[in-house]
Amino acid sequence: MGPLSSVKVLEIAGIGPGPMCAMLLADLGAEVIRIDRLQASNLGIIKDPKKDVLMRGRRSIAVDLKSPEGIETVLKLVEQSDVITEGFRPGVMERLGLGPDVCLARNPKLIYGRMTGWGQYGPLAQSAGHDINYISITGALNSFGREGEAPVPPLNLVGDFGGGALYLAMGILAGVIEAKSSGKGQVVDCAMTDGSASLMGMFYGMKGMGKWSEDRGTNLLDGGSHFYNVYKTKDDNFVSIGSIESKFYRELLEKTGLIDDASLPKQMDGNGWGLMKEKLTAIFLTKTRSEWCDIMEGSDVCFAPILNLEESIKHPHNVARETFVEIGGISQPAPAPRFDRTPSDVPKPASAPGEDTEAVLSDWGFDADAIKALIDSKAVKQI
Numbered sequence: 001m002g003p004l005s006s007v008k009v010l011e012i013a014g015i016g017p018g019p020m021c022a023m024l025l026a027d028l029g030a031e032v033i034r035i036d037r038l039q040a041s042n043l044g045i046i047k048d049p050k051k052d053v054l055m056r057g058r059r060s061i062a063v064d065l066k067s068p069e070g071i072e073t074v075l076k077l078v079e080q081s082d083v084i085t086e087g088f089r090p091g092v093m094e095r096l097g098l099g100p101d102v103c104l105a106r107n108p109k110l111i112y113g114r115m116t117g118w119g120q121y122g123p124l125a126q127s128a129g130h131d132i133n134y135i136s137i138t139g140a141l142n143s144f145g146r147e148g149e150a151p152v153p154p155l156n157l158v159g160d161f162g163g164g165a166l167y168l169a170m171g172i173l174a175g176v177i178e179a180k181s182s183g184k185g186q187v188v189d190c191a192m193t194d195g196s197a198s199l200m201g202m203f204y205g206m207k208g209m210g211k212w213s214e215d216r217g218t219n220l221l222d223g224g225s226h227f228y229n230v231y232k233t234k235d236d237n238f239v240s241i242g243s244i245e246s247k248f249y250r251e252l253l254e255k256t257g258l259i260d261d262a263s264l265p266k267q268m269d270g271n272g273w274g275l276m277k278e279k280l281t282a283i284f285l286t287k288t289r290s291e292w293c294d295i296m297e298g299s300d301v302c303f304a305p306i307l308n309l310e311e312s313i314k315h316p317h318n319v320a321r322e323t324f325v326e327i328g329g330i331s332q333p334a335p336a337p338r339f340d341r342t343p344s345d346v347p348k349p350a351s352a353p354g355e356d357t358e359a360v361l362s363d364w365g366f367d368a369d370a371i372k373a374l375i376d377s378k379a380v381k382q383i
Helices: 017-027 038-043 068-078 092-096 100-106 157-182 192-199 201-208 246-255 270-284 289-296 309-314 316-321 357-363 368-376
Strands: 008-012 031-037 059-063 083-086 111-116 186-191 228-232 238-242 303-305 324-327 330-333
Touching: 008 017, 008 068, 017 031, 017 083, 017 111, 017 157, 031 038, 031 068, 059 068, 059 357, 068 100, 083 157, 100 111, 111 157, 157 186, 157 192, 186 192, 192 201, 228 270, 238 289, 289 303, 309 316, 357 368
Parallel strands: 008 031, 008 083, 031 059, 083 111, 111 186
Antiparallel strands: 228 238, 238 303, 324 330
């Protein structure tokens, strides 16, 4: 099921954006095999995979990547794959004997997806880091937060998942498409710094036009304006307003009872934004979130209640679209986007490291004697 049902992917197990990218590919139907390190599974440091949404939808084999037999096993799988993904620091895969040159020699059509924070080269390439660091040097983190306050980390959505996993998935798919015409594979160097910088493209453009201030929390889209903001309600919940266009703004004024106030400043007069925030803050505190939903939800105000995770699962719109599914007893986001002719199937829960070793090797052409020899030599493990 899914539009990528003919694509075969090897995922060298890692953390963060690597698993997210593999999940996206698996959600769209690709056969993704996760290669877990034998040492990690033996140490028992892997958390319960059945509850790890990012690990869903693919089978796992446990391989000793420090043994020649283990490396050769991976290379035999590489020969049959369209894609391999890894998320180590530059040079680690080469030292293991699984670098791009070796893998492409075994499979010239292979797309070799590399996920790092800083990229394969540059002064910081060998430095440790996390999402918060990667989005710090691209102008992204500095743009989140209220006026006069410190930047606020936006979860790890911008670096790990937006600038990382999604860009790697896009790069991989572009590589697979190109390889169909050229017959040649290539390396995809996906850096979270590059991806998060790309996500900031519109704001660099606005800055270049003189329409974006470096003072966070003072701009149209960063909490500076009153009509693109969040407000607290009477019951200590919150709602969001995004009435940017003039006709939507007029409806906001109508539904908040401000439409007939001739003293109001013009919508785009930044000098009046502070005053309007005060007015709307007071107004939204007069009713509960539910009452504001009754007044505004479904209108052209551009309104939505701000929901927590549990509430999001139960929102009528999400229920109607089946935005969330239950897999293995865990409510989680369904595969996205949607396809009308090749719809994605509901993913299966994640496998424990090494749970599918024998089945995967058999399906990929290893005979029973070869599999037994690999298990006996401890190059691979079936749990």
